[in-house]
Amino acid sequence: MPRMGFFTDTSVCIGCKACEVACKEWNAIPSDGALDLTGESFDNTSELGANSWRHVAFIEKSVPSQDASAPDGVRWLMASDVCKHCTHAACLDVCPTGALFRTEFDTVVVQQDVCNGCGYCVSACPYGVIDQRKDDGRVFKCTMCYDRIGVGQEPACAKACPTKSIQFGELDDLRARAQERVDALHEQGLADARLYGDSPDDGVGGTGAFFLLMDEPETYGLPPDPVVCSRDLPQMWRQAAIAAGTLLAGLAATFLGRRGQRGE
Numbered sequence: 001m002p003r004m005g006f007f008t009d010t011s012v013c014i015g016c017k018a019c020e021v022a023c024k025e026w027n028a029i030p031s032d033g034a035l036d037l038t039g040e041s042f043d044n045t046s047e048l049g050a051n052s053w054r055h056v057a058f059i060e061k062s063v064p065s066q067d068a069s070a071p072d073g074v075r076w077l078m079a080s081d082v083c084k085h086c087t088h089a090a091c092l093d094v095c096p097t098g099a100l101f102r103t104e105f106d107t108v109v110v111q112q113d114v115c116n117g118c119g120y121c122v123s124a125c126p127y128g129v130i131d132q133r134k135d136d137g138r139v140f141k142c143t144m145c146y147d148r149i150g151v152g153q154e155p156a157c158a159k160a161c162p163t164k165s166i167q168f169g170e171l172d173d174l175r176a177r178a179q180e181r182v183d184a185l186h187e188q189g190l191a192d193a194r195l196y197g198d199s200p201d202d203g204v205g206g207t208g209a210f211f212l213l214m215d216e217p218e219t220y221g222l223p224p225d226p227v228v229c230s231r232d233l234p235q236m237w238r239q240a241a242i243a244a245g246t247l248l249a250g251l252a253a254t255f256l257g258r259r260g261q262r263g264e
């Protein structure tokens with residue numbers, strides 16, 4: 001089974017939030033409360049959370065005026081964020097109950113009936129994605145519509161996106177398509193266009209949901225160099241085993257040496 005993923009091309013996002021709505025509707029996600037605007041332009045959820053599995057960020061960036069007599073301009077950046085379905089997923093590594101599992105599509109999904117609400121995964125996720133629902137403590141996040149892709153349908157957000165900013169498909173195909181798109185943007189003079197999460201050599205081994213950004217990752221609230229906290233665990237266990245073995249060998253040598261001195 002090929003690895004499936006999301007390619008979110010923020011250069012064509014129009015901020016309509018159809019993806020957020022489709023996600024909420026298909027997955028029967030409860031409301032986040034009153035539909036108050038946060039004061040951060042047209043954003044009313046602010047971030048991903050247990051009840052926001054897609055979040056469309058609206059970023060206003062000041063653009064210095066070329067003309068000293070004119071005020072600075074504003075540039076809008078819009079981007080639909082989601083769980084990254086990491087290659088090395090810290091949430092999955094630290095879960096003590098096996099509630100998080102890797103599917104046959106290489107995505108990461110939570111089984112709510114196995115989650116005990118310990119919250120270890122929340123602090124382990126390098127992107128701050130996975131979150132506990134306040135009224136029951138269990139964690140919730142994007143499943144890449146596991147139930148839909150299992151029957152050959154695309155996830156609800158990708159289906160609803162009118163500009164194809166969200167594309168779903170085989171990860172290798174998406175990566176090739178994304179590289180072509182970046183090259184085309186560079187040819188148009190948009191030198192800041194870049195891919196985020198597409199490299200298998202990054203700190204999480206690449207992500208199953210990656211992005212084309214039009215500015216630095218920090219501008220979108222994304223970590224520039226995410227690292228999976230559990231990446232060094234095998235090496236740590238190996239070193240601990242070597243240290244324990246050395247200690248035992250030292251104790252045995254001391255014990256045998258003393259017996260030898262007493263002539264036993």
Ligand code: SF4
Nearest residue numbers: 083084085086091125
């Ligand atoms: S982004 Fe966070 S919640 Fe999603 S798979 Fe990676 S570690 Fe897990």
Ligand code: SF4
Nearest residue numbers: 013014016017019161
């Ligand atoms: S549906 Fe597509 S265009 Fe609309 S906000 Fe989501 S990603 Fe952007």
